[in-house]
Amino acid sequence: MSRTAALLASSMRLPLPEARWLVIGAAVALAAWLALAPLGFLLWQSLFTPETATAPGEFTFDNYRTAYWSAETLRLLGNSAAFAAGSASLAFVVGTFFAWINERTDTPFKSAFFALSLVPLIIPAILFTVSWILLASPKIGIVNVAVQALFATDFVVADIYSMGGMIFVDGLHQSPLAFLMMTAAFRSMDPSLEEAALMCGAAAWQIALRMTLKLAWPAAAGVFLILFLRAIESFEVPALLGLPVGIEVYTSSIYQAVQTYPSDIGLASSYAAALLVIASLCVYAQSRTAVAAEKFSTVTGKGFRPRTMRIGRWRYVTALAFALYLAIVVVLPFLVLLWCSLQRFYVAPSVAALKDLTFDAYRAVFAYPVFANAVWNSLVLSAASATIVALTTAVLAWIVVRTRLPGRWLIDDLAMLPLMFPGLVLGLAIMVCYLNIGIGVYGTLWIMLIAYVTRFMPYGMRYNSTSMLALHKELEESATMSGASWSMTFWRVVLPLLKPGLIACWLYVVIVSIRELSSSILLYSPGSEVVSIMIWEYWQNGQYVELSALGVMLIASLLGLVLLERFASRQFGVASPGV
Amino acid sequence: MLIVKSLCTEYPGDRGEAVRAARDVSFAVPDGKLFTLLGPSGCGKTTTLRSIAGLEVPKSGEISLHGKVVFSSAAGVSVAPNRRNFGMVFQSYAIWPHMTVYQNAAFPLQVRRDRPDRKKIADRVMRVLSAVALDDVAERAATKLSGGQQQRLALARALVMEPQLLLLDEPLSNLDAKLRERMRFELKRIQRELALTTVYVTHDQNEALALSHEIAVMREGRIVQIGSPREIYERPCSRFVADFIGTTNFIDARVIEENGDDRCRVATPVGALDVRCLDRMHRNEAAIVSVRPEDVELSEQAPEAGGADAVRAGVVDAKAFLGEHLDFQVRIGDLVLLARAHPSLRTPVGEKIFVRLRAEKCIALRAASAGP
Numbered sequence: 001m002s003r004t005a006a007l008l009a010s011s012m013r014l015p016l017p018e019a020r021w022l023v024i025g026a027a028v029a030l031a032a033w034l035a036l037a038p039l040g041f042l043l044w045q046s047l048f049t050p051e052t053a054t055a056p057g058e059f060t061f062d063n064y065r066t067a068y069w070s071a072e073t074l075r076l077l078g079n080s081a082a083f084a085a086g087s088a089s090l091a092f093v094v095g096t097f098f099a100w101i102n103e104r105t106d107t108p109f110k111s112a113f114f115a116l117s118l119v120p121l122i123i124p125a126i127l128f129t130v131s132w133i134l135l136a137s138p139k140i141g142i143v144n145v146a147v148q149a150l151f152a153t154d155f156v157v158a159d160i161y162s163m164g165g166m167i168f169v170d171g172l173h174q175s176p177l178a179f180l181m182m183t184a185a186f187r188s189m190d191p192s193l194e195e196a197a198l199m200c201g202a203a204a205w206q207i208a209l210r211m212t213l214k215l216a217w218p219a220a221a222g223v224f225l226i227l228f229l230r231a232i233e234s235f236e237v238p239a240l241l242g243l244p245v246g247i248e249v250y251t252s253s254i255y256q257a258v259q260t261y262p263s264d265i266g267l268a269s270s271y272a273a274a275l276l277v278i279a280s281l282c283v284y285a286q287s288r289t290a291v292a293a294e295k296f297s298t299v300t301g302k303g304f305r306p307r308t309m310r311i312g313r314w315r316y317v318t319a320l321a322f323a324l325y326l327a328i329v330v331v332l333p334f335l336v337l338l339w340c341s342l343q344r345f346y347v348a349p350s351v352a353a354l355k356d357l358t359f360d361a362y363r364a365v366f367a368y369p370v371f372a373n374a375v376w377n378s379l380v381l382s383a384a385s386a387t388i389v390a391l392t393t394a395v396l397a398w399i400v401v402r403t404r405l406p407g408r409w410l411i412d413d414l415a416m417l418p419l420m421f422p423g424l425v426l427g428l429a430i431m432v433c434y435l436n437i438g439i440g441v442y443g444t445l446w447i448m449l450i451a452y453v454t455r456f457m458p459y460g461m462r463y464n465s466t467s468m469l470a471l472h473k474e475l476e477e478s479a480t481m482s483g484a485s486w487s488m489t490f491w492r493v494v495l496p497l498l499k500p501g502l503i504a505c506w507l508y509v510v511i512v513s514i515r516e517l518s519s520s521i522l523l524y525s526p527g528s529e530v531v532s533i534m535i536w537e538y539w540q541n542g543q544y545v546e547l548s549a550l551g552v553m554l555i556a557s558l559l560g561l562v563l564l565e566r567f568a569s570r571q572f573g574v575a576s577p578g579v
Numbered sequence: 580m581l582i583v584k585s586l587c588t589e590y591p592g593d594r595g596e597a598v599r600a601a602r603d604v605s606f607a608v609p610d611g612k613l614f615t616l617l618g619p620s621g622c623g624k625t626t627t628l629r630s631i632a633g634l635e636v637p638k639s640g641e642i643s644l645h646g647k648v649v650f651s652s653a654a655g656v657s658v659a660p661n662r663r664n665f666g667m668v669f670q671s672y673a674i675w676p677h678m679t680v681y682q683n684a685a686f687p688l689q690v691r692r693d694r695p696d697r698k699k700i701a702d703r704v705m706r707v708l709s710a711v712a713l714d715d716v717a718e719r720a721a722t723k724l725s726g727g728q729q730q731r732l733a734l735a736r737a738l739v740m741e742p743q744l745l746l747l748d749e750p751l752s753n754l755d756a757k758l759r760e761r762m763r764f765e766l767k768r769i770q771r772e773l774a775l776t777t778v779y780v781t782h783d784q785n786e787a788l789a790l791s792h793e794i795a796v797m798r799e800g801r802i803v804q805i806g807s808p809r810e811i812y813e814r815p816c817s818r819f820v821a822d823f824i825g826t827t828n829f830i831d832a833r834v835i836e837e838n839g840d841d842r843c844r845v846a847t848p849v850g851a852l853d854v855r856c857l858d859r860m861h862r863n864e865a866a867i868v869s870v871r872p873e874d875v876e877l878s879e880q881a882p883e884a885g886g887a888d889a890v891r892a893g894v895v896d897a898k899a900f901l902g903e904h905l906d907f908q909v910r911i912g913d914l915v916l917l918a919r920a921h922p923s924l925r926t927p928v929g930e931k932i933f934v935r936l937r938a939e940k941c942i943a944l945r946a947a948s949a950g951p
Contacts (some may be wrong), residue, residue, distance in 0.1 A: 404591060474673035477634055478733075480660045481667040482687035482740065492690075496677045 020486040027395040028411055034454040035417040038429030042276075045432045046269035063270040079242075080232060080249040083166055087234070088227035090171025095178025096220065098322060102179075103186040104212065105311045107318040113326070114183075120176045120329045122558045124515040125236040126535055127551040131333035132169045133240065134340055134544070136160040142336065145348040161245045170237040172329050174227055181226065185219035186212070222289035229282040232275065233422035235518040240539070250275045251424050251518070258428065258522055265432060272425040279420045334555065341548035361549035368546070370529050370537075377445060378530040382513035385452035386506045392453075393460035393505075394468075394498060398490070401468040402476070415461040418454045423518030426455055431522050443525040451519045456509045463508070467501030500568060507565035511558060581608040581631070581744060581776055586640035588623075588630045600626035601637070602800040608793075610645075611774035613767075617787040618797035619823065625748055627797070628780045632667055632746050633660030644744055644776075661690075666737030667746040670753065672729045674721045680732055681717040684708055687740040707739045710769070727758045734769070745770070745777040751786060763789055784824045788812060796820050814857055818944055821869040828875065828916050830868040832943065834860050842887075845943055849911045853887035853938035858945055865946035874940035875918035877907060878933050879926055887938035895928050909934055 046063050101107050102114055120128070136143050136158040147157045159165060238252040248256070250271055257268035311318070339349055342357045365371055393415060399405060400412045418426065430451045434442045441447045475497065479489040495502070517532040524533050531554060538547035588601040601623040608614040616624035629635040630650070631642055639652040649658040675683055681704060688700045695703070708714040711731040716724070724732060730750060737745060750766070751759045767790050770777050781787055787794050788808040795805045796819075804816045815821035818829065832845035832852070843856045845866055854868055876882075882890055893911040900922065907918045909932055916934065926932050 472671050472673060474669040474671045475675060477632075477660075478667065478669055478673035478736070479675075479686065479690075480634070481632060481663075481665060481746075482690060482736065483661045483664065483692075484686070484690040485661055488690050492686075493675055497675070499677075 023395055023487075023490075024399060027392050028399070028414075030392055031396060031411065031414045031457065034450070034457065035414045038421075038426065038433045038454070039276075039417075041433040041436060042269050042272060042425070042429035045265055046273050048266055060266075063264075063266040064273075066267055066270075068270075068274070076248060076250060076253060079163070079247055082163060083170070083238065083242075083249050084228050084231035086163070086167035087170040087174060087231035088224055090167060091174035091178045091227050091231075092220075092224050094171070094175040094325070095180075095223075096182045098175075098325060099179050099182035099186055100208075100212075101318045101322065103183055104208070105315060105318060107311075107315045107322065109319060109322075113319075113322045116326050116330065117176055117179055118562075119559070120173070120333075121180075122511075122562050123173075123330075123333065123555055124517070124532060124535075124551075124558075125170075125173055125234065126240070126517055126532065126539070127337065127555065128173045128333055129169055129236050129240045130535075130539065130544075130547060130551070131336050132160055132165075134336045134346070134548075135332065136165065140346065140348070142348045161241055163242075163247055166237050166241045166247065169241065170231055170234050173237070174230060175325075175329065177230070178223060178227055181223045182216070182220065185216050185223065188219070218289050222286050225282050225286040225289065229279055229286070232278055232282070233424075233518075235422075235424050235521075250278075251422060254424050254428060255521070265428070268428055269432065272422075272428050275422055275425050276420060279422060279425075283420050334552075337548045337551050337555075339548075340545055341552050343545050346544045361545040362553075364546050365549045365553075368534070370534060373527070374529045374531050374534045377448075377528060378514050378532075381445060381448055381452060381530060382510040384449055385456060385513050386509035388449075388453050389456050389460035389509050390464075390502050390506045393457060393464045394495070394502060397461060397464035397468045398494065401465060402473060412461070412465075416458045419458040421455070423455065423516070424522065427451060427519035427522035430454070430519070443528070445528050448520055448523050448528060448530070451523055452509075452513050452516060455516070455519055456512060459508060459512070460505050463501055463505035464498065467498050471497055504565055504568040507561060507568055511561050511565065514554075514558065514561075580610055580645065581614075581778070582641075582643050583607070583627075583631065584641040584643075586627065586630055586637050586642065588626050588635050588637040588640075590626070590635065599800055601630060604640075604797075604800075604802055606795055606802065606805060608776055608778060610776050612792040613770050613777040613779055613790055615779045615781060615787045615791040615794045616797055617781060617784065617794050617824075620782055622797040623800040624780045624782075624797050626800075628746055628748055628778060631744075631778060632665055633658060633663050664740060664742055665744045665746055666740055666742030668730075668733045668737050668748065668750045670749040672733040672750075672753070674724070674729050674732055676720075676722045678721055679717070680708070680713060680719050680721055680724065683721050683732055684717075684735050684739050687736060691740075703739055707735045710738070711735045726754055727762060730754060730762060731765075734766070738769075738773070738775075743776070745775045747777060747779045749781055750779075752781070752783070759786075766790065788824075796823065814942065815869065815944070816857065818867055818869070821942070821944065826872055826917065828870045828872065830870070830914065831946075832866045832868045834862055834864045834866055834943070837862065842938070843943060848914050849891055850889070852889050852936060852941060854941040854943045855939065856943040860943060860945065866943045867946050869942045869944060870916070870936060870940060872906070872917045872919040874937065875909070875916050876935040876937070877909070877918050877920045877924060877926075878935070879924075879930075881933050882935050889936045889938075891934045891936075893932055893934050895926050895930055895932050897928060907932070 047059060047061070048063075098113075098117065102110050102117075107113075133141070135141050138144055138156045138159050138161070141158065141160065143158050144156055148154055160169065233251065235251040235255065238247070238249045239255060242248060243252050243256070254268045254271045254275070257264045257271065340346055341361050342359070343353065344356060344358055344360055347353050396411055396415050400408050421429065430447060431442070434447055434450075441450065471494070476489055476493055479493045484492065514530075515532060516530075517536060520530055520533055521536060524530065529537070531550070535547055535550055535554070538544075538550065584605050586601055586604040587599070589597040589599050591597060604623070604627050606614065616627055618624045626635060630637045630640075633649065636657055637650060637652065640650070641648060641653065642650040648654065648656050649663055650656060675686070678686070684707060685700055685704045688695055688703060694700075705714055705717065708717055711734055713728060713731055713735060716728070721729070721732065730753070733750070747766075751762055754762060763786060769775075770790075779787075779790060788811075791808055793805065794808055794811050795802045796811065797803065798819055804811060804820050806814075811820065812824055815824060821827050822829075830847045830849070830852075832847045832854075834843055834856075835846050835851065836844040837860065838844060838853070841855050841857065842853060843860055844851055844853055845868060847868060852868065856866070860866060881892070891911045893909040893916070896908040896910045896915060898908065899906045903922070905920050905922045905924060907920055907924075907926075909916050909918055911934065918934070
């Protein structure tokens, strides 16, 4: 045989059969296209004037000039920064406080609190926002109505349509995520470090300040950055609470630019470019803190028993605080939606209104012409995107974790890239991309499928990489030594062993797909509505009772799915990346 | 006969640089013999084994079994690992947790190109399972097995394919000490009965000494000595081998006289000693004398110094009672020797004691080739 053939043979780790390259090639090509094409088109679009029937798009910097060279610029940037910083701080403080209570003190009913605090993660942002409008809007908000009735004034106690209101609602909505992540941070800290301080004679508060907080610091910085990023990306809260009173942030400005007639996609794209820059800075900084946090987390899981502090009578106070928190983030919003859904038209709760309880709203939802189609679309889209994401990322994770292919880290980065796209930006980018590529997906379910697969690919990658790392590579090698080919090994050993992780991943993507609104809102058209879009339309039409009825049903079904996902995750010990 | 010829294997390190794990490794294993690759972690023994398996593709060299080449860089041959029909037991056992004991053992037969029929597979699987005493738990989930049972299942899975070559990668290292000892005999019995050509990798010298027909001691990717267990132990060729296999005392020395074939006289801090030297050594050459602790003979009364044996008086510095034997640290001048004695010797710490070193048991090694 020739020398080149010998070189070729030796440069490959294993002699590779055909099937393997086909599967790997397809998965990599898919990831590359999904991650890179929309980004390219978005940047390209931001440099052109809007194309009209009479004039083609022309190259211009005007979009950037309008976006960044006006008085608006500073206001927009200021609003976005204030909103994101405020929301992230609120979520962080609340989440950290309750995580500390739950992990490090002997507060009663801790496990019940922990389970319940995960419930708000399920409630879609749009429903959470709507419920707070029903609670605290100046005109119809229950809080205001109640206070005004009680003291016979027309004083407005709480105005949700304000920067403060936006921060309050978004911060609260994100606080369970902060709670979950800080709980993980506290758990990954070696308790023996604190015990050593205890044996040195330190008091409880000294330990909390000088050990627990210091050790949790790198993780906490990472958590704050994630919260900041999510607040910057948040669309529902600024759109519902900010736009009516003219408080604009980047996401709502993008939406405005697309929705005005004629829509200014170039301008929206240049706003989106800024958002992308901010998001990538956050992701970069977060990855740096993750490296720092790694050094501090020394727990191997062996012989680990969380140590709790006795805080005496204070534990009743902390338990009460926890209960109050749960009332505010779970019970109140859900009850107000439930109440609203049982009315003919929205009225604040009263004894008189109790007599008028009716299921009419639910009937109306079922009778709504779009309903059946929207539910069907949601189901098909979520199932399809979950299946594609789970299987594709299984192959990608295999390449990254198992092979020594040069450049395999690039695959990892590609698959994680969509994490940087705020949902609205991704929707915009995909819209631009497929408006320009005439393969006929624009305006169909397909484009939404593409958006969902792109958006949730990073989550699939995380799930599958985790499970893949937990699989000893000798499990595969022993199959090879037994005489099995690559496809046989993948099919009979790798996939079955990944199954619990795959199922958890699948269910997770189904859940987030059903809730998805910010990408869909720019991509749907008549006939391709999904359930979250239907809620949005109800809101636009002012149909609050129907919205509530649909919301109650949606929350109930999401809750069922989440329980299923937790169960599947536990089966394999796969850490859920957080709902 | 397995023949490995000037095998070199590299793999990319953390920073993308090439790590040379196996360098110019050559050896031959006659049919039916058990050959052990022994060395500290990172010496390239596992890489060598995985190269034979085909899980690593070597950079150069040639590997052939029964005259059939499975890898040759010169001829551009590299048979896929799943086509080599080599049985392998992994360090982690790699028992598939989603299958039963039976399914694990049947897998190699089910994925074969010339797949036997159901009945035949069942026959062969049950035969091999009963050979490792797992036939009564065949239907059990593989995860329900104990460590020792998993180890036997891994062995059964490697044996069921009736391999031409058996590869064992530290198969006993995950067992506790008692079980390890028992499995060592079990493994030896099965290997001897089936007369399977076997390559065994371990860092445990006791395992290597107990099991092997032949041992290759490896260091930094190279084989430093090949020999039978007795040769390796009694006649180590370098300080590294002497130090790695068993425990030993090293005494700095200088050759003062050559006495025929394999004897010489050396000057040491404890005076002149008659020793054995395996390489030919020259006058004035720096040397290191290795004496095993069990060859440092202790007595409370002065023994008669017969012939070439050296007798020195020392003081007991410290001692440790280990049940089967007693370890003494004996100080002679500035030198401290470790001696292993029968527990009946009860000399207290600080007392005088006599040491006898037999010329036969003192091995002089060349200091230059001895390494650090």
